[in-house]
Amino acid sequence: MKERAWTEIPIGGVIEDAGNAHSYETGSWRTYRPIWNEETCIHCLRCWVACPDSSILLEDGKLTGIDYEHCKGCGICAFECPVDPKAIEMKLETDVSER
Amino acid sequence: MGRRLILTGNDAAAEAMRQIDPDVVAAFPITPQTELMHKFAQHVADGDVKAEFVLVESEHSAMSATVGAAAAGARAMTATSANGLALMWEIVYIAASSRLPIVMPVVNRALSGPINIHCDHSDTMGCRDSGWLQIYSENAQEVYDNVLQAIRIAEHPDVLLPVMVTFDGFILSHTAEILEGLEDPVVRKWVGDYESKYTLLNTDEPVTYGPLDLQDYYFEHKRQQIEAMRNAPKVVRDVGKAYGEISGRSYDLLEAYELEGATRVIVALGSTAGTAKAVVDEMRAAGEAVGLLKIRCFRPFPEAEIAEKLSRAKAVAVLDRSVSFGAPGGPVHKEIKAALYGTGCDIGLVNYIYGLGGRDVSMDHIRQAFTDLTTIAREGTPSDGVRFLGLRD
Ligand code: SF4
Numbered sequence A: 001m002k003e004r005a006w007t008e009i010p011i012g013g014v015i016e017d018a019g020n021a022h023s024y025e026t027g028s029w030r031t032y033r034p035i036w037n038e039e040t041c042i043h044c045l046r047c048w049v050a051c052p053d054s055s056i057l058l059e060d061g062k063l064t065g066i067d068y069e070h071c072k073g074c075g076i077c078a079f080e081c082p083v084d085p086k087a088i089e090m091k092l093e094t095d096v097s098e099r
Numbered sequence B: 001m002g003r004r005l006i007l008t009g010n011d012a013a014a015e016a017m018r019q020i021d022p023d024v025v026a027a028f029p030i031t032p033q034t035e036l037m038h039k040f041a042q043h044v045a046d047g048d049v050k051a052e053f054v055l056v057e058s059e060h061s062a063m064s065a066t067v068g069a070a071a072a073g074a075r076a077m078t079a080t081s082a083n084g085l086a087l088m089w090e091i092v093y094i095a096a097s098s099r100l101p102i103v104m105p106v107v108n109r110a111l112s113g114p115i116n117i118h119c120d121h122s123d124t125m126g127c128r129d130s131g132w133l134q135i136y137s138e139n140a141q142e143v144y145d146n147v148l149q150a151i152r153i154a155e156h157p158d159v160l161l162p163v164m165v166t167f168d169g170f171i172l173s174h175t176a177e178i179l180e181g182l183e184d185p186v187v188r189k190w191v192g193d194y195e196s197k198y199t200l201l202n203t204d205e206p207v208t209y210g211p212l213d214l215q216d217y218y219f220e221h222k223r224q225q226i227e228a229m230r231n232a233p234k235v236v237r238d239v240g241k242a243y244g245e246i247s248g249r250s251y252d253l254l255e256a257y258e259l260e261g262a263t264r265v266i267v268a269l270g271s272t273a274g275t276a277k278a279v280v281d282e283m284r285a286a287g288e289a290v291g292l293l294k295i296r297c298f299r300p301f302p303e304a305e306i307a308e309k310l311s312r313a314k315a316v317a318v319l320d321r322s323v324s325f326g327a328p329g330g331p332v333h334k335e336i337k338a339a340l341y342g343t344g345c346d347i348g349l350v351n352y353i354y355g356l357g358g359r360d361v362s363m364d365h366i367r368q369a370f371t372d373l374t375t376i377a378r379e380g381t382p383s384d385g386v387r388f389l390g391l392r393d
């Protein structure tokens, strides 16, 4: 996103476009990354309900993956996942990210 | 045209608020709140105003509710004093940085402790860097006039900043004076309707107020606040002139009182300016070249205008009714000194801290300062540049 000058932005920090948090990448704040296992997932959508950052991706009521650009790694999804072994596992970002 | 009224400073502010009839007024109903809100509450109870009156549990909440109402698009007001303002502190900054044109009368009283409820300027001087405009009043007439003007100044599209209208605790707030009020329809027309550019209640064009603003944009938003402050002097002047057309009383950033040919000048703000005027009159009648520069608008600080007004003086005494602990002089003094820096003028400058905690300042004290200025005009800025007026040694 191109950063704009002080003369080009609304005053008072007001945000004029509803929902534009989507274009603000917050995924880099993450320490732990949720890793989803498609094999064991029963698509109960508990993780989708609980995720505070709307980062569980769905298509036709089925989980399709995790939005790593916005997921902050809180681990709530993994905590809530009811299957055993869990279909979401939290892994240290430094262990899993490719450089 | 006007109505002759006998009102205290508190009544005068409440009368202006009755006539403005803001959409929302939020207030903490007990001390350190003053009679001002008591009077306004009476207007609400009597059905004289349509304002939504919200009684909250603290001054922090009073400012918060006012901010919320203003963000929702309402014309919102509150009032406070002393430690009440101190408790509002956090939200005072948020009001300014969210660019909400709130108008707040502030009764100037000392900050505790030890516990004191009398006049000095430590409350509003403490938040001189909060991003609010500050207009100081000399008497009840000015309290009334300044509150009415503040609405137009705050809501001006080039400004959109909150404004404090200050007046001296007890000396003005609790003393009845004769003043002239405008007729209700004149005030209604003067303040007009407030149309906020962004309102939280407009679901067709939803906006977010007060979001996270980090390293990437916070600085830009501060720069915008600086710009609004830079725009403000022209607006304060224009509004002061326009107000003169409906009331016969025009206002400027400063008031030059007998500065013509004055070699010894006192700088003061608030009710002390009135005391100083009486001394100036007396000394002028005795043929002495003395004058007064009253600062009406302290924020934004009219630095170029002040430097110009003082440029022909030989000796200047700046009166500060608050302390900036550890600093080289009181807040007004420091800024005057800065305003004179680099202008090439050769002025003997002295600072008097006075009137703390309501300590009386008499005509004798002002005479004393003018007498000191005779020596300072001859010998230049004294080594004890910060002195105390009315303190027991
Ligand atoms: S870790 Fe937290 S933010 Fe990320 S997907 Fe799971 S619940 Fe959402």
Ligand code: SF4
Residues within 6 Å of the ligand: A036, A040, A041, A042, A043, A044, A045, A046, A047, A048, A063, A077, A080, A081, A082, A083, A087, A088
């Ligand atoms: S909570 Fe677990 S099982 Fe349920 S949808 Fe999410 S990942 Fe799948």
